[in-house]
Amino acid sequence: MFTMIFFRPSFSALRTLLLALVLSVGAAQGVKAQSALVGEDYKKVNQLLNSKNLTAAQQAADTYLANNPQDPQMRLLKSRILIAQDNIAEARNVLLLLTQEYPEIAEPHNNLAVLYAQAGELDMARVSLENALRVNPHYAMALQNLGDVYRRIAHDHYSRALALQPGNRALQEKIKTVQ
Numbered sequence: 001m002f003t004m005i006f007f008r009p010s011f012s013a014l015r016t017l018l019l020a021l022v023l024s025v026g027a028a029q030g031v032k033a034q035s036a037l038v039g040e041d042y043k044k045v046n047q048l049l050n051s052k053n054l055t056a057a058q059q060a061a062d063t064y065l066a067n068n069p070q071d072p073q074m075r076l077l078k079s080r081i082l083i084a085q086d087n088i089a090e091a092r093n094v095l096l097l098l099t100q101e102y103p104e105i106a107e108p109h110n111n112l113a114v115l116y117a118q119a120g121e122l123d124m125a126r127v128s129l130e131n132a133l134r135v136n137p138h139y140a141m142a143l144q145n146l147g148d149v150y151r152r153i154a155h156d157h158y159s160r161a162l163a164l165q166p167g168n169r170a171l172q173e174k175i176k177t178v179q
Contacts (some may be wrong), residue, residue: 045077049084059079070104079111088115099131106136110145117149120154125149154178 028089041064061078068074075098082091092115095114098108109132126149132142155178164172 042073042077045074045081049077049081052084054081054084058085070101071099072105072108076105076107076111079108083115088118091115099128104135105129106139106142107130110139110142111134112177113149114140117145119150122153126153132148151178 016112016114016118034060041060045057045060045064048054048060058078058081061081063072064074065071065078075094079091079098081093082088082094093110095108095112095115098105099112102108113125113132116122116128128141128147129146129149132139134144136142157174158175158178162168163173
């Protein structure tokens with residue numbers, strides 16, 4: 001869900017990239033997860049989301065959740081819809097509740113970490129990813145995202161050090177390395 005690229009994008013470009021990655025990775029996982037989505041309701045919402053019919057996806061998810069308010073899979077789909085609608089605060093709340101109510105599910109921890117990283121809350125992102133990896137140590141996306149968070153943390157620290165020592169070539173090289 002959170003993949004950094006090798007050039008240094010602006011923060012607005014990074015935000016757009018992160019949202020696109022959440023949706024595209026979710027869509028890619030949706031193809032794989034559809035076989036795991038046994039109910040027609042899940043398949044319908046996932047299909048509407050993947051086809052970017054967000055209003056219909058939200059209506060279908062809300063209808064399902066009205067009768068099944070604690071369903072973690074549909075709530076996870078709902079968070080993806082909210083992200084696609086740029087309703088980050090509500091998506092964040094949905095994911096935070098999921099991590100509290102279902103700490104044994106790794107995906108909400110990972111997705112919440114993406115939102116934390118997007119907001120520049122790198123320590124919160126790191127903690128959330130570590131929680132995802134405690135649940136599932138073989139969760140490749142969380143491992144990749146944690147590496148990206150560490151890279152951004154390193155970049156931030158090197159940049160602050162370079163501001164204090166503007167001519168330090170070693171710091172300049174380190175910044176290039178972590179970009």
